[in-house]
Amino acid sequence: MLTGLYDGAREDARAREGLEPLDALIARARAARPVRELSGLVPRDSVHIIAEIKRRSPSKGELATIADPVTLARDYEAGGASVISVLTEERRFGGSLQDLEAVSRAVSVPVLRKDFLANEYQIVEARAYGADLVLLIMAGLEDSVVARLLDITRSWGMEALVETHSEDEVIRAVRLGARIIGVNARDLSTFELDQELFGRLQHLIPEGVLKVAESAVANSQDVTRYREQGAHAVLVGEALVTGVNPAQQVREFVDA
Secondary structure, three states: OHHHHHHHHHHHHHHHHHHOOHHHHHHHHHOOOOOOOOOOOOOOOOOEEEEEEOOEEOOOEEOOOOOOHHHHHHHHHHHOOOEEEEEOOOOOOOOOHHHHHHHHHHOOOOEEEEOOOOOHHHHHHHHHOOOOEEEEEHHHOOHHHHHHHHHHHHHOOOEEEEEEOOHHHHHHHHHOOOOEEEEEOEOOOOOOEOOOHHHHHHHHOOOOOEEEEEOOOOOHHHHHHHHHHOOOEEEEOHHHHOOOOHHHHHHHHHHO
16 A cells, blocks of 8 residues: 555656656745744643644545635644644545645644655655645655655755654664654554554654654544653544534644
8 A cells, every 4th residue: 555655656746747847846945935933843731733634545535525725724723733734645635735835825833745755856846835844654765765855855944754653663763863753553554553553662762852643533532642652742634624623623632
């Protein structure tokens, strides 16, 4: 599953590069609005919520129509979300770079591009469309590629959420100097969930690195569990896009 997602993302990026070469994209990225400060994304008494805009997933199928991602993003921000995550993968998740651009223009908090990023073009693309953070997935990338993409990301003033799903991947991410490490309860090779994974792995993430728990959040109790296990931030998608009052839901998660 993960290999197929990366193959599709690379193919789509090549098609876009055929229409807008890297040099032209770099010029547009340089003209984009400045990267938003991430100084507020530090450990605090309450948990940070990274609220996600996601229409569907390979594991669950259709989740929500989301005809207007801007309205949803503003609801997330009003509820106290620290970061808005925007799925830009189109084939299996129904996202787009246009969603990213529109949301980035509409909110004042940092915006994360969530996709299967594997090359410089995709990183520059994220900046051109208004991202402040990007996702890098250890399971899909070799260490040398992650190191290079981290350098490129930071050269643009952005930061990366480095996603892991095993002890080995956390150790690799720490060794490569990741400043924000996520532990995804969902195995992207099989899409199976392990709700206790963050609790087992978080001790491997050193002090000074932001710890993010991802997936397996259905309610405030799940957020509380992650917080008690040591999470500084929790990334939530499905529970928010399928809810009736996203602003109130985010608020409850922050309070949890």
